[in-house]
Amino acid sequence: MPNYKVAFFDIDGTLADNELPRELGIYGRIPESAKKALSKLKEQGIEPVIASGRNYEMIADFAQLLEVDSAIASNGTFVTFQGEEIASHYLETELVAEMIASFQAAEVEFLLETATEILEYQVGDPVPENVLQFLCHCPKDELPELDTTQVIAEKVAPTALNIHYAHISKASGIEEILQRMNITAEQALAFGDEENDFAMFEKVGFPIAMGNGNEELKAKASYVTDTVGNDGIWKACVELGLFDSE
Structure with a gap:
């Protein structure tokens, strides 16, 4: 062994x-x-x-x-x-801003995760600089189109998705x-x-x-x-x- x-x-x-x-x-x-x-x-x-x-x-x-x-x-x-x-491995702030806009346009609810907290983003809030991943509770086919060269959506539970850097x-x-x-x-x-x-x-x-x-x-x-x-x-x-x- x-x-x-x-x-x-x-x-x-x-x-x-x-x-x-x-x-x-x-x-x-x-x-x-x-x-x-x-x-x-x-x-x-x-x-x-x-x-x-x-x-x-x-x-x-x-x-x-x-x-x-x-x-x-x-x-x-x-x-x-x-x-x-x-x-x-924090998501680039510009990428976070683009993803927030996509989720809001698709009317898909999401949360932002840092090492120490889960954030609920409100319109007008500054974009956090220490986001590790997005959290969603929806099927993958309900997500907005993602740039798969940069991020990946992983199923971590029957109705839970984590979205983070693809690499x-x-x-x-x-x-x-x-x-x-x-x-x-x-x-x-x-x-x-x-x-x-x-x-x-x-x-x-x-x-x-x-x-x-x-x-x-x-x-x-x-x-x-x-x-x-x-x-x-x-x-x-x-x-x-x-x-x-x-």
Whole structure:
């Protein structure tokens, strides 16, 4: 077995059980077995990294509870390693202004995401300079026409889209962390369940799909584990010999 040094984890549908009430919050929807698995991985010298479409501020609080110090946030547009920001990829202000105008003309509602907050843009507001991505809750075919040479719309949940630079993804965030750790892709694992995990799966040596995941993603996985609620993360780690079941 390769000498794994890092494991990347999506949140919704992977770490957190989407079948549980949202009122529980992210941390409250993470099975105890998954929390224990992250701790055991650290004991084995495997760095756990949260890799999510969510912004860093939304990740930071529960990551601290999990004692996870590294994160790929906002689909790779903001990356930290062991508490230090190592990369940020803000949309150019001119591009943000053009996209805002397109969304407003198409009467499609949107939000703007920075590393620390979600902004609701009002007509006449100055265009923010630190936008990482746009957030929309609509089918892709309802979006205004996008410049696909610059941006991409990714489905991160059944009715949620994130729009960010086309060349940035969880995969580019993985590359930045691998480079910082001075390790190869073969020393990396990834756990995911949804469409925006495809790129992540292509950048690690061993991708693992959750049992509740996207069927196309499962087809690309090296291993398909049980569902989140049925201790899928713990079971995969034990089955793959990352740590024992004690």
